[in-house]
């Protein structure tokens with residue numbers, strides 16, 4: 377097919393392509409944004425506009441676009457062995473090497489990994505693994521997995537069920553049985569009347585209440601993102617995770633952390649479990665593991681569960697592309713570049729604090745009720761009234777307006793309701809952070825005037 381122009385791409389797309397997480401009717405009317413090229417932290421669309429990718433794709437392009445080390449690793453592995461599976465007593469060097477490399481950077485006593493093709497597949501694996509584990513332990517009644525409202529754990533049946541997104545549950549009769557949800561530790565939205573410390577304890581305390589309500593002998597695991605990503609970069613109060621960990625230990629419940637976003641340097645640590653001092657039994661990773669260059673996921677398994685699984689005979693679970701050799705080779709190269717370039721230290725000591733300091737300066741904007749962040753992930757809350765922190769009505773669509781203005785300015789920010797979030801590539805420079813902040817501030821100005829104009833019109 378010859379090179380097509382933007383309109384032809386949009387037409388082909390509209391005629392034949394059903395998009396993930398997209399309102400297709402709205403898309404048909406305006407046509408999709410066509411992204412053609414990436415380099416470093418920048419994207420170029422089919423109109424030639426340069427866009428600073430403040431979301432690193434979908435939280436994954438941690439080393440930025442166009443890294444030759446990753447491209448070369450894929451190229452070499454495609455020539456050496458483009459595919460072989462890991463079923464039936466077989467391995468290949470890229471999978472064995474990556475498993476060992478991951479064991480070297482994982483927290484605590486995690487020495488084993490199970491490979492998948494995505495974050496969602498990790499969470500499906502988690503469900504099967506924890507139930508299999510408890511059956512092996514002679515406690516087959518332990519089936520229930522407790523999660524949180526507004527959590528995101530992927531889009532397969534198990535992932536969407538573990539997740540706490542109401543609109544996802546409403547399509548298709550989810551959640552699956554024995555997956556229950558407690559309230560989230562979202563202080564800005566739900567913490568009124570409490571200090572952050574009290575609120576963190578209250579929300580963690582709901583885990584204990586739920587365990588007692590359902591019966592500890594029925595609970596298999598608790599799952600949570602250390603920082604909720606898709607839910608709006610929700611950073612729990614400091615009191616939250618230690619209390620969750622304590623309750624899991626008290627009732628002998630497995631702790632599963634979903635680090636699909638937090639892993640691989642996003643918070644200034646290899647994993648956010650280090651930052652929060654967590655000792656998870658299972659840990660999910662994907663996204664940043666290959667900087668998004670090729671799909672891969674992995675579930676890290678702590679020694680207690682690993683020993684039981686190993687002793688328990690065959691685990692009837694696996695994916696054709698579990699530990700795909702090309703994906704493993706790219707992940708290996710990704711981790712090696714991160715080590716050689718001290719990316720974790722850089723996020724922790726330098727560019728993370730710089731971004732957070734600059735991002736916090738947006739808090740003075742009249743539209744902003746709160747800014748928050750850690751490492752290279754951050755959020756701000758759009759409010760209609762700064763003094764009372766009252767939100768705009770849902771119909772005002774403040775977040776969507778802000779997102780559109782941001783793109784006009786040449787910056788990808790994402791809107792979760794009226795929460796604006798960023799998660800830029802970990803290789804972003806100081807100068808590019810300055811550019812991001814300038815564009816974000818101009819975006820807020822434009823958003824405010826659009827909202828004011830529309831409000832004015834309503835009064836007419």
Ligand SMILES: *Cc1c(COP(=O)(O)O)cnc(C)c1O
Pocket residue numbers: 493494495496497528529530531601605606634635636637662663
């Ligand atoms: C993105 C995400 C997933 C799902 O990963 P996919 O690769 O899209 O299947 C799971 N958990 C978290 C925390 C995520 O952010």
